[in-house]
Every structure is written in structure tokens, then in C-alpha cells.
Amino acid sequence: MRRSSYVFAGLGALTLLLAVELYYPVFARPHRDGRLLEERRLVARLGLTDPALFTEARYTRNPSLADLNTPFQDHPGSFDHFPSGTFVPPPATPGKGWLLFQPEAAK
Amino acid sequence: MTPFLRRQRALADFTLAALARRKGKNIALIAVYSVVVFVLASAMFFAASLRFETTTVLEGAPEITVQKITLGRQDLIEGSVADEIAAIRGLTEAHPRLWGYYYDRINGANYTVMVPDDPEMMPDPGQIAIGEGIPRARGLEWAGAPVFLSRYEGDLKKFDVARTFSRDSALMTSDLMLMNEADFRDFFDIPEGRYTDVVARVRNPNEVATIVQKGSNALPQMRFVTRADIARTYQKLFDWREGLLTALAFAGILAFVIFAAEKASGLSAEEAREIGILKAVGWNTRDVIAMKMWEGGLISLAAFLIGTVAGFAHVFFFGAPLFAPILKGWAVIYPDFPLSPHVDGLQLLTLALLTTLPYIAATVVPIWRTASADPDAVMR
The missing domain is CATH 1.20.5 (Single alpha-helices involved in coiled-coils or other helix-helix interfaces)
Incomplete structure (x- = not known):
């Protein structure tokens, strides 16, 4: 062969x-x-509302219902505590706009 | 056999003989290449299966969930809010729910405790229904073993297990604990008339956005989460996770690219001499390139087939044991769920093209340069 x-x-x-x-x-x-x-x-x-993939924290167990401030849940600016935070992206915050003010005269 | 096929067959034979002369190096190449394909294919199959199951199952999720936000955190909501929400035109019903988390001091696991809306699912007082992960985390070996829950030191409350959810629904119910409403209020000390959130059903799914708009105007302190929001969250989550796995595999891929480029482009003196001899004995450039195409094609096809076959078996027949430690994180309970077999044909085709074509190109391009040169110059 x-x-x-x-x-x-x-x-x-x-x-x-x-x-x-x-x-x-x-x-x-x-x-x-x-x-x-x-x-x-x-x-x-x-x-x-959510699969039980990561059960260690509120924002990884129920990402769809978690507070919008979850990545900083314990105090502002705190680092993510759980390894699953790597897999669960931070929630999409709606605010991307600007609130603009104009002087009275410019109107 | 037509002359064309006979010629190709002879070229394949010749290529294999040439590959066999550098057996060790080529076997190592196929092995590394297969591992790269294996990791990528496993990640792809795993994510596709999870995504499929989650999106299919979450079509049953509540259409609108209303939460009360106080000081940036979710707070208990008054039962009367459900009536206000139900009064919004377009909603068929709205009812308050009780659910929350329980941290088990004994084993460090978190359970999701819930009072079911459905009277049929409601356990009797003193009884609970649990997901498959809880007896596993607790080491309850025998059926009918009661569950003892402790809120603080010295506190112990006994619950009989009325039902255990099967492994079939483990992805959604693994850490779930269904409790009677009276038990729930008593155990967690929730006053009457307060609830966790409110879920609402709409008459026409196309009106969800308008209803949420109306609801937000009427109840500005509430947050409305729609089923589309949930779907979006998971779409994002799976994209992110798949991207992460690919990023993990990226280092491996990069190492492989360097290895393959070195092997393919850094043409060894021996190989260059071989091509020179072939040209001297009458092969033309086309033959040499055809031979090299065979080489690249055979190696990458073999690696693709081995990697994909092994990746499929790893995910669907063995339950992806290599990914489990990464995905488990710190959770004590991780669902032991069957991955639903699901293959995305387009993804598989992308994988095939992304893994085989670059290698073939990396083999053929440098050869083409050498093969088109004068044999005398190459051999010298």
C-alpha cells in the first residue's frame, strides 16, 4: 500500500x-x-431571570437584576472582589449624554 | 483515475515521504497545532451551547420586573405598588414577589431563596424545594435528609425537603430554595406587606417600551427591567466571556503563530536544497508549490480534524472539565448541568478557515519565492 x-x-x-x-x-x-x-x-x-452560573455575589448571580453600581457595591472605587467579576461585565449604564447649560443671553 | 488525480496522489505520496524524513518535528507541529484548535473549538462549542440554552430558557423570564431603588440599592417594595403598576394600561397582571439570598454559614455557599407565585409549586410550611446543588454542597447523601439553616450562632431551623429539582434544569435551579411565604417572612424577618420586587405581564409584547415609559413617569423611583434587558445582559455576558476565553487562548495562538512562521518561512537550508534539486531534475515552480500546498493542507487539515473532534468530545461528552475550574470562581455551588448539544455551522466554518488558511499561506508564500529562484542559486 x-x-x-x-x-x-x-x-x-x-x-x-x-x-x-x-x-x-x-x-x-x-x-x-x-x-x-x-x-x-x-x-x-x-x-x-438568570442562570445559576456564579452564585457567590448578587451581581454575578443575577446580573440582569443587580444594581447599576454593583462593581462598586461596597464602597465607591472598591476593586471587584470575586473572580467571576472577570466573567460578568459591568452593567451597561444608560447615561452617556451631557447636560448642557447656556447663559441666558445666548438663547 | 484521471491523470490529474494520479498526479496529485503522487505529489501527496512525495510530500508524505518528505514529511516523514523530519518525523519528530512534524509530529510536534501537528500536536501543538491540534491543541490550539482544540482550545478554540472547545471555547466555541461551550459558549454556543450555554448561549443557546440560556436564550431558549430565558424566553420564559418575566416580561417586566419592577424594583424599588433607595440610596442606589434595591430596597423592599410595598405590596400596594403592584396595584398601581397593574393599573397601567396594557398590563394584564402585576404581582409582588418575595425572594433573596441566603448565605450559608456552614459551607460558605449562597442560596437563592424564593417564594413561588404558583400555588402548585408552593411548599407546605416547614418544607422547602431545593436545587440539585444544595444537597451536593451540604453533603446530604440520603434522600429525605432535612436541611438545617442557621442565621446566627446558636440559631438552627429545620426544613424538610419536599422536592429536589433534577439535574435537567440545574443551569437555572442549582442554588434555588423554594420556601413557603410564612416561613420566608419569619425566617428573614420581612414585615407583612413588603416584597422584593414586582413582576408584570403585558398583553402585547410590542407595547413593552411604551408601558415602561408610562410606568417610569408614574413611579419615578422604580427601576423597570424588561425581558429584552435580560436578553441584552446575557448577549453581552456571553460575548464578553467568549472573548475572554479567546484572550486566554491568544497567548497560545501567538506562540503557535511564531512556531509555524518559523517553521514555514524560515526555510531550512536542507529544504531549500531539496527544492533546488527538485527544480534541477525537472520540476517546475507549479509542482513545487502544489507539493507545498499538500504539505500545508495535510498538516492543517489533520490538526483541524483532531482538534475539533477532541474539542467536541471534551465539551459534549465529558462536560468541559478543563473549563470548569475557570468558570467556577469562588462559588461553592456550581451547577452540574448537561450542556445542550448545539453547533453553530457558521462558527465552525469560521474556525476551519481561521485555523487552516493562514497556515497554508504561511507555508506556500516563502516556498513560492524560493521555487521561483534559479535552482543553481538555491542549491549553492
């Missing part, structure tokens, strides 16, 4: 493996969708 036959066979086997893996989500879809539907129903019944 030629050398390339082995290599092509190996690459073919890997491609087949990848194809099987990519088919797996399709195969697992009914189960997954059933599970997610159940979970979604539970979320709706309980009114949950």
Missing part, C-alpha cells in the same frame, strides 16, 4: 468521526428540546 493510502484513510476516519459528532446534536435534539421546554416552563412558573 502507498503511504498516502494510510494517511487518507486516517483523515477519512477523522472526518467520519467529526460527521458523527456533528450529527449528534441532531440525534439528541428531541431529548434536548424536551428538556429545555420543561426548563423554560419552570422558569416561567418561578419567574427566574
